[in-house]
Amino acid sequence: MNIEKTVKMQVEQNTYEIKFPKTGEILDIDSRKSLLANGQYSYLRLFNRDLVDAISIFSILCPKMKETLNISSILDLDILKSKKLVFAYRRDVKKWYNGIIDFLSEEEDTKDGK
Numbered sequence: 001m002n003i004e005k006t007v008k009m010q011v012e013q014n015t016y017e018i019k020f021p022k023t024g025e026i027l028d029i030d031s032r033k034s035l036l037a038n039g040q041y042s043y044l045r046l047f048n049r050d051l052v053d054a055i056s057i058f059s060i061l062c063p064k065m066k067e068t069l070n071i072s073s074i075l076d077l078d079i080l081k082s083k084k085l086v087f088a089y090r091r092d093v094k095k096w097y098n099g100i101i102d103f104l105s106e107e108e109d110t111k112d113g114k
Helices: 023-036 046-061 064-068 079-105
Strands: 006-011 014-019
Touching (some): 006 079, 014 046, 014 064, 046 079
Antiparallel strands (some): 006 014
């Protein structure tokens, strides 16, 4: 399977390049999701799950976003800007990131079929 090493995302007038995550970043993203959802991720409504995903991924893989949006934390965004962030995540990043996770979850092929 061929995985793209970067993806570009546009939020309002800003374009961001998000790079393939490192091992520690994948772990940090999942930890942040659990923390933001207070351990209730699977019970969240779809918008809120995507918001948690977007915040978790962008906080780790795109820290410069805070600077361009003039905020100290992505959690400081008003909900209307958060809606735009979720839209950009769904349009540009969600399929790419989920593809990475799916790829990592696949079993390795072995020559003897085991």
